[in-house]
Amino acid sequence: xxxNMQEKWLILTLVGADQPGIVANLTRILFGAGAELGEAAxxxxxxxxxxxxxVRAAGSPETVMGLLESVRAQxxxxxxxxxTDAALHEKREPDVLVTVHGADRAGIVADxxxxxxxxxxxxxxxxxxxxxxxTSPIYIMQIEGEARQGLDKIEQAVSSLNxxxxxxxxxxxxxxxx
Amino acid sequence: xxxxxxxxxxxxxxxxxCDAVDQFDAALREFIEHLQETCSGGPGAVGIAxxxxxxxxxxxxxxxxxxxxxxxxxxxxxxxxPEITAWDGFAVGREGCLSVPDYTGKVIRAxxxxxxxxxxxxKSLRFTMHGFEARIAQHEVDHLDxxxxxxRLVSRHAxxxxxKK
Ligand SMILES: [Zn+2]
Numbered sequence: 337x338x339x340n341m342q343e344k345w346l347i348l349t350l351v352g353a354d355q356p357g358i359v360a361n362l363t364r365i366l367f368g369a370g371a372e373l374g375e376a377a378x379x380x381x382x383x384x385x386x387x388x389x390x391v392r393a394a395g396s397p398e399t400v401m402g403l404l405e406s407v408r409a410q411x412x413x414x415x416x417x418x419x420t421d422a423a424l425h426e427k428r429e430p431d432v433l434v435t436v437h438g439a440d441r442a443g444i445v446a447d448x449x450x451x452x453x454x455x456x457x458x459x460x461x462x463x464x465x466x467x468x469x470x471t472s473p474i475y476i477m478q479i480e481g482e483a484r485q486g487l488d489k490i491e492q493a494v495s496s497l498n499x500x501x502x503x504x505x506x507x508x509x510x511x512x513x514x
Numbered sequence: 515x516x517x518x519x520x521x522x523x524x525x526x527x528x529x530x531x532c533d534a535v536d537q538f539d540a541a542l543r544e545f546i547e548h549l550q551e552t553c554s555g556g557p558g559a560v561g562i563a564x565x566x567x568x569x570x571x572x573x574x575x576x577x578x579x580x581x582x583x584x585x586x587x588x589x590x591x592x593x594x595x596p597e598i599t600a601w602d603g604f605a606v607g608r609e610g611c612l613s614v615p616d617y618t619g620k621v622i623r624a625x626x627x628x629x630x631x632x633x634x635x636x637k638s639l640r641f642t643m644h645g646f647e648a649r650i651a652q653h654e655v656d657h658l659d660x661x662x663x664x665x666r667l668v669s670r671h672a673x674x675x676x677x678k679k
Contacts, residue, residue: 425616427616427617427618429610429618430608431582435673461670463671478671478673508583509608510581510582510583510585510607510608510646511558511608511609511610511618512560512561512607512608512609512610512646512649512650512653513556513557513558513559513560513609513610513611513612513618514559514560514561514562514563514576514609514611514612514650514653514654514657
């Protein structure tokens, strides 16, 4: 166990056409190899399924690559493994939610992210979707993060983005801890 | 006076329905002082409930004056035998818990509540609360019924704009 404690977290990235069974098969193999799972984010993007997963105590990146070869082949996944300095229990708490919607156009993410970073915003979680139809798409984005220079700065950035024809709102997030 | 040890998940005592207080004596008020001390020592805490320190009685503290940003509030409150008697509206908000370190999640709560309780001397209290303070009260009363915010999590992508003014 103490040996495991010293082993670094690997971050696995897996991408493949979305189909049932990817998560179950992947995690069963890792569990069988005695791996410890940390934080993970898994979601459907387009028609693909993307997995980002912290894994420890399953051996070197090469070992894990070999371990997952069967599931990789079965689901035709792209698999990437990085050894990192990642650690658990280092969460940061978002204090602002920024939501954006507008007609889909090039540069929307870059414009919003650029304006926010200038205002001292640190992105912790970003989720964006394209809704509407093929002929008139709608872009929707939800970003949670930290307003490191205060909410006023963010609100200024938001109002100048609104003048550029986007619908952007910043909502403070207050956490009840009790 | 000293801060008490805080029980953490998955301690079974956090899942227990607590008993009503019927003795409003000096011992009760001494316990409350310890509970207050524990709440002010908890990082970012705006409330605490007795079962979180292993005392299975219906006692809690609701203190919206400790919110990071100022919110409407009734001051630091000690609530004995609190009971929510009316609920109105709903809002998604973020919660954490002294008994669940290093995790916050989204929970739906009533936006406005009416609450009755007793003070440390047994006197009746009545409050109408909304927003942040109402959320704290609902979180703490849940503790007295053995319920954690983990039992009420909604999608992490639930829209916080559902909250009303
Ligand atoms: Zn709690």
